[in-house]
Amino acid sequence: MKAYDxxxxxxxxxxxxxxxxxxxxxxxxxxxxxLVAMLSLGIGLQRLLTKQLGKSSLFDSVFxxxxxxxxxxxxxxxxxxxxxxxxxxDAARKSFEKLPGVIEVYPSLGSVAEFRLSDGxxxxxxxxxxxxxxxxxxxxxxxxxxxxxxxxxxxxAEAILKTxxxxxxxxxxxxxxxxxxxxxxxxxxxLGKDLVLRYAExxxxxxxxxxxxxxxxxASFNVVRKELKLKIVGxxxxxxxxxxxxxxxxxxxxPVAFAESLNMxxxxxxxxxxRQNEGKTYLALIVHMAKSGSVPAAExxxxxxxxxxxxxxxxxxxxxxxxxxxxxxxxxxxxxALAVASLGIVNTxxxxxxxxxxxxxxxxAVGASDGDVKKIFFVEAGSMGLxxxxxGVLMGWLIGRVINWGVNAYFTxxxxxxxxxxxxxxxxxAFAIGFSILVSLLAGxxxxxxxxxxxxxxxxxxx
Amino acid sequence: xxxxxxxxxxxxxxxxxxKLGQSxxxxxxxxxxxxxxxxxxxxxxxxxxxxxxxMNLIAGLDHATSGAIVVEGLNLAALKREQLxxxxxxxxxxxxxxxxxxxxxxxxxNVELPMRFAEVDRGERKTRxxxxxxxxxxxERLEHRPSEMSGGEQQRAALARALVNRPKLLLADExxxxxxxxxxxxxxxxxxxxxxxxxxxxxxxxxERALAERYANRLIFLGDGKLLSESANTPGGAR
Ligand SMILES: Nc1ncnc2c1ncn2[C@@H]1O[C@H](COP(=O)(O)OP(=O)(O)OP(=O)(O)O)[C@@H](O)[C@H]1O
Ligand SMILES: [Mg+2]
Numbered sequence: 001m002k003a004y005d006x007x008x009x010x011x012x013x014x015x016x017x018x019x020x021x022x023x024x025x026x027x028x029x030x031x032x033x034x035l036v037a038m039l040s041l042g043i044g045l046q047r048l049l050t051k052q053l054g055k056s057s058l059f060d061s062v063f064x065x066x067x068x069x070x071x072x073x074x075x076x077x078x079x080x081x082x083x084x085x086x087x088x089x090d091a092a093r094k095s096f097e098k099l100p101g102v103i104e105v106y107p108s109l110g111s112v113a114e115f116r117l118s119d120g121x122x123x124x125x126x127x128x129x130x131x132x133x134x135x136x137x138x139x140x141x142x143x144x145x146x147x148x149x150x151x152x153x154x155x156x157a158e159a160i161l162k163t164x165x166x167x168x169x170x171x172x173x174x175x176x177x178x179x180x181x182x183x184x185x186x187x188x189x190x191l192g193k194d195l196v197l198r199y200a201e202x203x204x205x206x207x208x209x210x211x212x213x214x215x216x217x218x219a220s221f222n223v224v225r226k227e228l229k230l231k232i233v234g235x236x237x238x239x240x241x242x243x244x245x246x247x248x249x250x251x252x253x254x255p256v257a258f259a260e261s262l263n264m265x266x267x268x269x270x271x272x273x274x275r276q277n278e279g280k281t282y283l284a285l286i287v288h289m290a291k292s293g294s295v296p297a298a299e300x301x302x303x304x305x306x307x308x309x310x311x312x313x314x315x316x317x318x319x320x321x322x323x324x325x326x327x328x329x330x331x332x333x334x335x336x337a338l339a340v341a342s343l344g345i346v347n348t349x350x351x352x353x354x355x356x357x358x359x360x361x362x363x364x365a366v367g368a369s370d371g372d373v374k375k376i377f378f379v380e381a382g383s384m385g386l387x388x389x390x391x392g393v394l395m396g397w398l399i400g401r402v403i404n405w406g407v408n409a410y411f412t413x414x415x416x417x418x419x420x421x422x423x424x425x426x427x428x429x430a431f432a433i434g435f436s437i438l439v440s441l442l443a444g445x446x447x448x449x450x451x452x453x454x455x456x457x458x459x460x461x462x463x
Numbered sequence: 464x465x466x467x468x469x470x471x472x473x474x475x476x477x478x479x480x481x482k483l484g485q486s487x488x489x490x491x492x493x494x495x496x497x498x499x500x501x502x503x504x505x506x507x508x509x510x511x512x513x514x515x516x517x518m519n520l521i522a523g524l525d526h527a528t529s530g531a532i533v534v535e536g537l538n539l540a541a542l543k544r545e546q547l548x549x550x551x552x553x554x555x556x557x558x559x560x561x562x563x564x565x566x567x568x569x570x571x572x573n574v575e576l577p578m579r580f581a582e583v584d585r586g587e588r589k590t591r592x593x594x595x596x597x598x599x600x601x602x603e604r605l606e607h608r609p610s611e612m613s614g615g616e617q618q619r620a621a622l623a624r625a626l627v628n629r630p631k632l633l634l635a636d637e638x639x640x641x642x643x644x645x646x647x648x649x650x651x652x653x654x655x656x657x658x659x660x661x662x663x664x665x666x667x668x669x670x671e672r673a674l675a676e677r678y679a680n681r682l683i684f685l686g687d688g689k690l691l692s693e694s695a696n697t698p699g700g701a702r
Contacts, residue, residue, distance in 0.1 A: 005579040016567050362563050365524060366577040366624065367552025369545050456524045460563060 001372045010379035017352065021380075024341075024348040025388045031341035032392020032436045035334030036428065037399050042327040044400075044423035049323075059292040062299050063108070064088065064096065064285045065308045086306040088282045096287050099301055101294035106134045106256045108284040111199060111264040115252060117169055118194040118229065125198065126168050128251030132259035133160070133240055136288055140240035147187045148234030154257040159195050160234040165251035166190055180237070180415060187235055195230045195252070200265040223265055230254070338436065341388070342443035345381055349447030352380075353454070360451055361459025370452040377448035378441060385440025389433035396432070397424055470533075471632060471664040472498040472521055477530035479516050479688075490516040492688035493530070498666060498681070500631075503658045503698070505675035506668045508685035514668040517685065518636050521666065522555050523547045535631055552581050555632045556625030560640035562617040564609040570620040571596075571605045577628045595623035599653060615646035622653060633657065635667040639674070651678050655698075 014021045067085035086092065096105045109132040116125040137143070138150050151158050166182060167174065170189060182190075203222040230252075239250055254262075266283055287302070289295050295313045302309040353360070360373055400422040408418035479491040490513045498504045506514045519525040520532055523539050532539045535554055542550060564573045574595055578588045596605065599619040609617050618638060625633060635654060639647030655678050658665045669675050675682055678698050684691040 001580055002582055005582075009579065012567065358563070359565050359567075362565055363576070363580070364548070365522070365551065365557055365563070367548060367580040367628065369548035369580070371545070372548075372580055457519050460524075460559065 001368075001375065006375055006379050009376050010383060013352065013356070013376070014380055014383060017348075017355075020348055020351070021384060024344045025384045025391065027341040027344040028338070028384060028388025028436060028440065029391035029395055031334075031338030032389050032432050033395035033399060034337040035331065035435070036393055036396025036424065036432050037403075038330035038334035039327065039428055039432075040396065040400050040422055040424045041403075042323070042330045043425065043428065044421045046323045046327070047423050048419055048421055049319075059311075059313045060289045060295060061311065062287040062289070062295060062302060063310045064092075064287060064302055065283070065310075066281065067306060067308055088285060088307060092305070092307065093282070093285055095305065096285065096302065099287070099298050101290050101298065103136060103288045103290050104134050105285055105287050106132065107260060107282045108286050109256065109259050109264070109266070110250070111266065113197055113199040113252075113264070115165075115169065115198075116196050117190075118196050125196075126165070126251075128165050128168075129249050130197070130199070130252045130254060130259065130264070131250045132256030133253045134256045134286075134288065137240045142236045142238045142240035146234055146236045147181060147184075148191045148232070150234060151255045152233070154255050155261070156255055157228070157230050157258060158233045158255065159197075159230040160236060160253040161190065161195075161232060162239065162251050162253075163235055163237045166235050168251075169195075182235060190232050190235065193232050195232050197228045197230055197252075199226055199228070199262065200224070201226045202263050202265045226262075228262070335435075338439055342439045345384055345440050345443035346447060348384075349377055349381060349444060350450070352377075353447060353451045356451075357454065357459045360454050361456040364454075364456040365460060373454070374448045374452040377451050378444050381440045381444025381448070382437055385437040386433065388440070389436030392436060393424075393429050393432050400424060469499050470497050471500040471502065471535060472496075472666070473531075473533045474517075474521075475531045475533075477517070477520060477532055478528045479513075479520060479525065480528045489513075489688045491520065491527075494685070494688070494690045496683060496690055496693065498664060500664055501658070501662045502681055503655065503665045503679045504667070504681040504683060505679035505696075506666060506683050506685060507670060507672060507675055508691070509670065512685045513688040514670075514685055515636055516688075518634055518666070518668055521632075522557055522634050523550045548580075552577065553628055554630055555634055556628065556630040558618065558621045558625050558633070558635045558638045560637040562609065562614070562621045562641070564617055564621055564624075566609055569606045569608055570601070570612065570616075573609070573620055574623045574627055577624060581628050583628075591627055592623075595627045596620075598626060598657070599623045613646075614642050615649060618642060618646075618650050619653070622650070622657075626657070631664060633663050633665045635665065637668050637670070639669070639671075647674075654678070 066088035093105050093107075096102060109130070111130050112127060113130045114125040114127055133151075135154055143150060148160070151160070161169070163180070163182060164174070166186075170186060172186070181187075201224045203224050236253075240253070287298060289298055292313055295311050299309045299311050299314065360368075363373060404420060404422040407421055411418050474494050474496050477491055477494045478489070481488040481490055492513070494513075494517060506517065508514050516525070520527055520539070521534060523534075523542070527540055530540075534550075537550055537554070539547065539550065564570075565576065568576065571592055574592045575588055578591065583591065596602065599622045601616065601619045601623065604612065604616075609620070612620070618641075622638075633654070638654065639650055642650060651674065654665060654667070657663050667675075667679065676696055676699060679696055680698055682694050682696050684693070
């Protein structure tokens with residue numbers, strides 16, 4: 001039988017039992033809608049997370065520490081053979097910079113210091129944590145929408161404040177929600193103003209008599225209190241995350257090169273002083289790669305050189321697997337509704353066989369083969385699958401819109417930026433409709449073969 | 464078993480048994496007969512004598528329990544289901560006592576139906592439908608459903624549907640059984656004309672002997688599934 005005859009005959013049959021077939025199709029639609037809703041939620045959440053993480057470029061950084069300071073928990077489990085621990089010093093930093101694909105290597109600086117406004121409402125000094133930001137942090141999400149401007153250069157004596165610390169400096173009451181920006185009046189009291197930084201400087205002292213040693217290889221050091229004026233240039237609500245996310249306790253950010261030049265005392269300094277023949281070392285270095293693809297190789301190489309290396313990319317692999325599993329479960333729940341709906345197709349078509357017994361007999365008497373009859377039923381099932389699939393995608397999309405809207409209304413009220421937690425990619429549309437047709441055809445299998453096997457003599461017997 | 468050139472249908476020890484629980488119903492019980500090409504044969508017999516069963520075997524709608532049946536050179540017992548469908552499609556046309564039109568299709572659509580399975584081009588279908596409807600004398604209200612038409616009109620449409628694929632053999636199972644005598648006569652005249660003008664072999668079931676004697680040139684009597692007698696007949700009462 002030709003395709004258009006098949007479509008015409010099936011179409012007229014579908015139209016003859018309009019109500020019943022519409023309800024069946026609607027059932028399929030609901031099943032598909034639930035599948036689309038479940039999957040697009042899973043996809044949307046995963047996409048949102050990847051986008052957020054990708055923006056903070058967590059994925060393209062390797063966090064390096066010395067094995068002197070942090071021993072790997074299970075040395076035997078590591079595939080790379082353990083080389084003797086090496087200090088994380090300038091030589092190490094230079095060797096990391098030479099690795100392929102590295103953009104920058106910078107120390108993870110974090111020092112406690114005192115800050116006060118040189119003229120302002122509160123002359124009381126405030127204690128806060130200072131950290132350095134590499135130039136690449138400019139693209140961080142924290143700078144998508146912030147007050148003021150970014151550092152004018154890598155060595156500028158400029159500071160960017162976290163909002164909560166800015167409030168402290170202004171003597172404003174603390175609020176729970178750290179995402180709320182300062183008013184422009186409040187910001188005006190800070191931006192462009194001077195911030196006095198008081199910190200502890202480490203001044204190396206060469207060992208007496210050992211004049212051949214490099215200047216940094218100090219046998220001891222002095223700690224000297226220093227004061228310095230910084231210019232406040234910006235205020236951010238969230239931490240411009242680089243490398244390893246800190247838990248948001250930083251109060252003031254400085255350009256990392258400038259911060260380094262201050263030679264502030266670091267938590268690791270006390271430990272290094274106890275070891276011999278060591279110069280300045282870093283507690284942690286962050287190796288920023290051009291592409292996240294080159295992270296694993298760099299990580300391996302650094303480990304081979306005798307350091308601890310850690311990357312979020314590594315850690316997030318488990319997360320990705322977890323998301324896959326969630327997707328599969330959401331998919332199974334979604335498919336369940338479709339499976340139930342497919343029973344509707346079986347039911348509808350079996351009913352249709354009973355009703356159309358005589359008609360099937362007539363068709364066979366005038367020359368329809370078993371295959372022709374089977375095809376007619378298949379096309380009917382497939383059409384319901386196609387229509388139900390399209391309807392379901394539409395409904396699923398609408399449900400998604402509504403939920404997204406609801407969630408975002410809540411987000412906005414809570415002070416978060418609105419986000420698409422819902423995402424229906426084109427492949428999901430194609431997959432959902434294809435899957436719906438497939439399930440419907442499977443459901444049509446039994447009715448179609450039963451209709452095809454109908455004995456025409458029995459069917460035509462006049463009762 | 465070969466047909467000689469003039470034979471349209473030949474049955475040899477044809478048997479069709481039905482099993483009903485323990486008992487066996489011998490609907491057709493060893494029938495041997497032959498019908499010549501262009502003949503108008505009438506199958507006569509009491510109710511339950513196996514006339515319809517024999518017709519269904521000739522039509523390729525049913526499978527014989529044993530014996531052979533050859534129509535237009537095809538041994539039906541040897542054909543697969545798919546081939547039997549082809550045989551029904553092209554070699555035989557059937558009309559029934561209860562018309563058996565598809566109730567949801569218009570008369571035109573009903574007549575067109577066999578050509579869908581025969582994969583006739585759409586353009587040609589139109590002309591063939593027109594031709595078949597003209598042959599049976601139907602020209603009006605063709606886009607109505609069967610339920611809106613008289614019995615005579617329905618049987619004419621059924622006849623047109625049987626003709627549309629141009630079969631060699633027309634099988635009619637009590638075609639006038641549901642019609643009044645005047646309309647029945649019209650249908651019978653029509654069948655006779657088709658038999659004469661197109662040279663179509665006709666086998667007709669009836670239990671009205673008078674009708675058979677008036678139109679058929681051969682009478683076959685069945686009783687309890689067996690062939691009772693066979694005789695040539697000169698059709699009488701021609702208009
Ligand atoms: N599917 C079946 N199962 C059991 N018995 C059947 C079946 N079909 C027909 N029979 C029996 O076979 C016999 C012949 O039936 P058939 O319909 O051929 O008779 P008929 O001569 O056409 O009768 P009528 O003139 O009433 O149409 C009957 O006794 C009938 O009950
Ligand atoms: Mg009968």
